[in-house]
Amino acid sequence: MPVCITFDTERNYYETNTDPSIKAYKEKKFTMLENAIPKLLDISDDYDIPYTFFLCGEVAENCSNLFSNMNKHLIGVHTHPFTHEKIFKGTSPNDRINDYLCKYTYDEQCRMISEDLRLIKDNLNIKPKIFRAGKHSVNLTTFKALDFLNFQLDCSLHPQFQLFGWHPYKIKNTNLWELPTYSDISPEIAPSVKKLFRITSFTKDYFDGVYVGIIHPMIFGNPMINTPILFEKFIDIIENMVKWDFNFLTIEEAFNKSKKDKLCNNIGFIINKSTLPLHYLLKNYSYKSVLK
16 A cells, blocks of 8 residues: 655754744754754665655755755645745744634735745755645635646645545646645654554555655654654654555655546545544643653
């Protein structure tokens, strides 16, 4: 069964294990990525698996050296309004309400997305065709903007917006396709992730499909966390997926396969709904098992 490991790649976003830090956002640092990305790429090489990185424009501008050798990986655009100070309506990067892309007009969304696109193109010599909004915050206006900017694929919608099942579909009145994200597969919730993939391994002959999992790579470089344990859990997840005959693809490869084969993973949708929601109900992430 195909699986995509995707990373939403942003600046340092917290300094403690429970409380997001305004200071960390405002300082516009990227040390967590600098610590995490080389090790994640080493794991990719060890297991010969591709990743899909959705980059904020400011990441490409400040960390181009980290993403200069992406031969087997795929780069996409990741837009957070808080990274666009001239357009952002909030008072701080931690203003969660105003960090939703769908809160902005068509012109404002176009300006933010096109600026991120430009920064990636100028610094990495890549022109991405895939997109994911921060906090999955798309609306019809976003789709219109993406279509105007010649994107081919959006990966912003979360399963909670799907009535049932998983499948790529074309956005009406555009040339844009939607490939829904499936679930958080971060190593902090490794037991639930392994349960999800293990159950699916028994059913894959009957309910084929593609999993699109999302991780924030900054967690692997957080100085407040025992990151070796996180890397061990991440490797354990990968090794189990290899053992259970999962096939690792980039978003583009998965989309082309699922579109061609008309794959839809209904059983996976049900399993995901039953095993992972508790993670999202927590007020704050719990790092008790990985704190130093």
